[in-house]
Structures are given as C-alpha cells and as structure tokens.
Amino acid sequence: MMETRSEGSTVDDHYTLITGASSGIGREIAKGLSGQRRLILNGRDEQRLDETRQACSSPERHLVWPQALDRVADTQRSFTELLARHQVRVSNYVHCAGTLKILPLRSIEIDHALEVLNTNFTSAFALMNVLVKKKVNDQKLKSVVFISSIASQFGAKGFSIYAASKGALDALMKSLAVELAPDVRVNSVLPGAIKTEMTKSIFAKPEVEERFRRDYPLGVGEPEDIVHIVEFLLSERARWITGQQLILDGGRTVNITA
Amino acid sequence: MNLEGRRYLVTGAASGIGRACAVLLSRLGGSVACMDKDAGGLAETAALLEGDRHHAGAFNLREIAEISAHLQTIANSFGKLHGFVHAAGIPGTMPLKVLTPEAWRETFLVNTESALALTKAFQNRNVYAGESGSVVFITSVMGIVGDKSNVAYAMSKGALISVTRSLALELASKKIRVNSVAPAFVRTPMYAKAEQVWTAEQKAMVESLHPLGIGEPEDIANAVAFLLADTARWITGSTLVVDGGYTAR
Numbered sequence: 001m002m003e004t005r006s007e008g009s010t011v012d013d014h015y016t017l018i019t020g021a022s023s024g025i026g027r028e029i030a031k032g033l034s035g036q037r038r039l040i041l042n043g044r045d046e047q048r049l050d051e052t053r054q055a056c057s058s059p060e061r062h063l064v065w066p067q068a069l070d071r072v073a074d075t076q077r078s079f080t081e082l083l084a085r086h087q088v089r090v091s092n093y094v095h096c097a098g099t100l101k102i103l104p105l106r107s108i109e110i111d112h113a114l115e116v117l118n119t120n121f122t123s124a125f126a127l128m129n130v131l132v133k134k135k136v137n138d139q140k141l142k143s144v145v146f147i148s149s150i151a152s153q154f155g156a157k158g159f160s161i162y163a164a165s166k167g168a169l170d171a172l173m174k175s176l177a178v179e180l181a182p183d184v185r186v187n188s189v190l191p192g193a194i195k196t197e198m199t200k201s202i203f204a205k206p207e208v209e210e211r212f213r214r215d216y217p218l219g220v221g222e223p224e225d226i227v228h229i230v231e232f233l234l235s236e237r238a239r240w241i242t243g244q245q246l247i248l249d250g251g252r253t254v255n256i257t258a
Numbered sequence: 259m260n261l262e263g264r265r266y267l268v269t270g271a272a273s274g275i276g277r278a279c280a281v282l283l284s285r286l287g288g289s290v291a292c293m294d295k296d297a298g299g300l301a302e303t304a305a306l307l308e309g310d311r312h313h314a315g316a317f318n319l320r321e322i323a324e325i326s327a328h329l330q331t332i333a334n335s336f337g338k339l340h341g342f343v344h345a346a347g348i349p350g351t352m353p354l355k356v357l358t359p360e361a362w363r364e365t366f367l368v369n370t371e372s373a374l375a376l377t378k379a380f381q382n383r384n385v386y387a388g389e390s391g392s393v394v395f396i397t398s399v400m401g402i403v404g405d406k407s408n409v410a411y412a413m414s415k416g417a418l419i420s421v422t423r424s425l426a427l428e429l430a431s432k433k434i435r436v437n438s439v440a441p442a443f444v445r446t447p448m449y450a451k452a453e454q455v456w457t458a459e460q461k462a463m464v465e466s467l468h469p470l471g472i473g474e475p476e477d478i479a480n481a482v483a484f485l486l487a488d489t490a491r492w493i494t495g496s497t498l499v500v501d502g503g504y505t506a507r
Contacts, residue, residue, distance in 0.1 A: 174506045177469070177503055177506045178469055178503060178506050178507055181469030181470050181502075181503050182469060182470045182471065185470070217426070217427055217430035217431075217494065217495075218430055218435070218491075218492055218494055221492045222491075222492070225491060225492040225493075228484075228489040228490070228491075229489070229490070229493075232484050232489065237480040237481075237484070238480070238481070238500075239470075239477060240470055240473045240474070240477035240500055240501070240502045241477075241481070241498075241499075241500050241501075242469065242470055242502065242503045242506065243469070243503045243505065243506020243507075244498075244499050244501075244505075244506070246496070246498060247493075247496045248492060248493055248496075249492070249493075250492045250493075250494065251426050251427060251430055251494040251495045253495070254423040254424075254426055254427060254494075254495035255427055255495075257427075
C-alpha cells in the first residue's frame, strides 16, 4: 500500500520554483510550502519578494530570484545563471506568475496584450524549456503545477487576453504532460476567486460581496485551499495524475444560475 | 489529510478501488462502514483495516428501494455519516448489436441509480452527521471520452458525472460537497478479468494509452481521500480525473 512518507518529507537537495511569489496566490503558496521545501522565489519586485521570504518558514533556506518574466530571453538566461551560481536543481515548479487588467477589447493596446501573454504563458514555456535541459537541471524535474484560472474555460467580459493566456497555458500543460511522461507530471489548477492580501479589499466591497455570495455555492476560497491542492499534486499521492485541469472554485463553474 | 472523528460508508468495498479506499480511510484515522454484496471479500477487507472502529455488512445495491432503510440502520449502530464513497460498479462491455435493454439497465442500476439513491438516503438528517459532508463517486474516463463496445458503461459513468454537478449545487447549503474521481484502467479484479480475454496485442495497446502506465487502486484512493478530507474544503461539483494521462492525449 501507499506510504505517508511522501506527504511530509523534506526535499533537501532539490528546490521548488515558484514564479509570481511576490504577492497574491504566489506568496500564499510560497508560505504554505515553505515548511517542507526549499524554495526559489521569483517575482519582479525584489523588496516584496524578500517580504515573502521573511514570511516563509526558515527564511534562510530559500532563494530569491527577482526577475520580470515578460522578456523571454532574459528570463531563460537569468534562470540558467541562477541555477549554476547556487549549484541547485529544481524538482518541482509552480507557475503562479500572472497579470490581469480587466479591459474591453477596444481598449487593449497590443503591447499590453503581448506583455500579458509573455508573463502568464510564454514564461512558463521558457522555464520548462530550461528545466528539462540535462546540462542545466540534470533530469531532476518531477512534478509541475501551472496556476491557470476558470477563465480559461468560461467567458467573462473584459477578460479576453487574460483568458487566452490561461487557455494557452492549459494547452501547453496537456502537451507537455504527454511529451514528458513518465518522468515529469504536469497539471493545472483552475481557481475561482480566492481571498488574499491582494484581493481582500476588492472582495470587501458590498456589490462584489453580494455577487460572490450568489455565484459561489461554497463562498470564496481561502489561500490554504490552493496550498492543499498544490501540495497534493506535487506529492507522490498524485503519482498517476498528469495532463489534468483541476477546478478549485467552490462550485462556481457548475453554477449556471449565477 | 486527517479523517479522525469522521465516519464514511464505502460501497464496493470487497475488492479493487473500494477496498483500497476503505483501507486508506482507516489509515487516515477515519471510521469506515464497508458495504458490498460479496460477504467473503468484505471480510477480507475488514481484516486489512487499521483500528477496530469499523463496520462491515453485506448488501446488494440492486435492492434500490431498501437503500434508505439500510443506511438508517448503519447510522443507528455505527453513527451518523460524514460522507460516502460509491466505488461499487459493474462493467457493461458489449457491442451495441448484442447489448440488451436488460444488460444496459443492470449497468445503469448499479453504477448510477444506486448512487442517486445512496445520496438521497445520506442527506437525510437522521443519517448525515450535519457537518463536513463529502460524497465521492467513482466514475470513469469513459464517461468523458468515447470507447468502442462500452456504451452501457460509458453512459452510466457519464450520467454519474452529471449527477455530481447537479447535486453539488443542490446540497451545498447542507454543507455537503459532491465530487467524482474518474480513473482510466486500474489494476483491479475487474481489469484482470478484462485482461484475460485480450490478445497480447490488445493488452499492449491498452497500456500504451496511459503515458504513466496502468494505475493502482491506491492511486484512486489517494484522490478520494483528498476530496473527502478538509483539504478539498472548497471543491465541489468537480470531476478529478486520475488517469495516468489517458485523456490528455
């Protein structure tokens, strides 16, 4: 039968890379995983990234990698250098980097659209490309989770380019799951609205609160909800799960009456 | 994934996925009421459980009108339930030209209708513990993608995935979450039986459909436990596909 060892084991030599760790869901996942894992924390703002590190268990165990992800070539170069400089390997990767501005189609500048695509999607492709290079990561990669969104599956006004970036991320996930099996598992988590430091004030507005109460049969999510599912997917308990989009939304997407 | 103080019913507990679920739930601290029509297999499962908080009783889910009274009896002696896992299921592998209404109704009865009857009985306040409610149906990737000569099974599992979505909405106000786990081919007695009639070529073909190979019952049990426990507190109406990459291709 299964062993429970995998759930609580400490990965010493191998790091877990978390992009988008300077705020929101990325920061919460970093805090949640920091007790059991050594992390590489990525974000564009060095100061906020260090705040995340300080909020983690054993801050000294983790590395910070300040780098904006919208320029793909820079991202690859800087990440390859980071692994070589610290002599570390990455066994798990959680892609949380994501930028969202709710804008109607007519107001989206093409440069903005490309920035969203690069940060949310192309950077995941670029980092996976580096992580499977034998010389760089020594075939250590085991399990990958992309933080997508229910917007990859359902329409919403003003979400066009964001939704497209998440849909692309999910398509990349499926192809990589098939291409990299059985060595690497790749899955997506599609969250609905989760209460974080970043979204707390928006969710507190009466009109938003009222809409969420109507739309979400189980209410809005807590950071620990996403931490649990990411932990599960990275662990050996999910050793036969790959190529899947796991919906985490308190029933939002089955609720057509919303 | 801590299930201490929680009580769960597991159907189809005499073998395969049901047995693996019962064993894992007991190891995670839960109390398990095991149900199956096969009393011998049920006794074997009971011997594998950790602790002595458990219950096992033979029951045939085809007795659909008796399900409600039977769950009440279990709740009275074992304690009110926090949830259940519906792992009981029968295959329906037959090409359409030989498939009979009797055969497809039988598959639908055991796989789907009994799940609905079990949920109806469970949500009653004399059976349900009233908090942390969680129901998990074992469905199948065949309920999501097509499969030749398997229409009865695929239909029964596809319908169960629909049951999952609607009941998730209906029971949210009672704090009962409803989800399903959809496996591809898993090494169970049902699989072993199917394997016997396959040629070596067919067997290799089936294996090749799974980028991570054929699954083990424990792989499914792990996903079920994740959904039952508070780790999935915010997940309802979902179908968690655990298939070694079968549907990603």
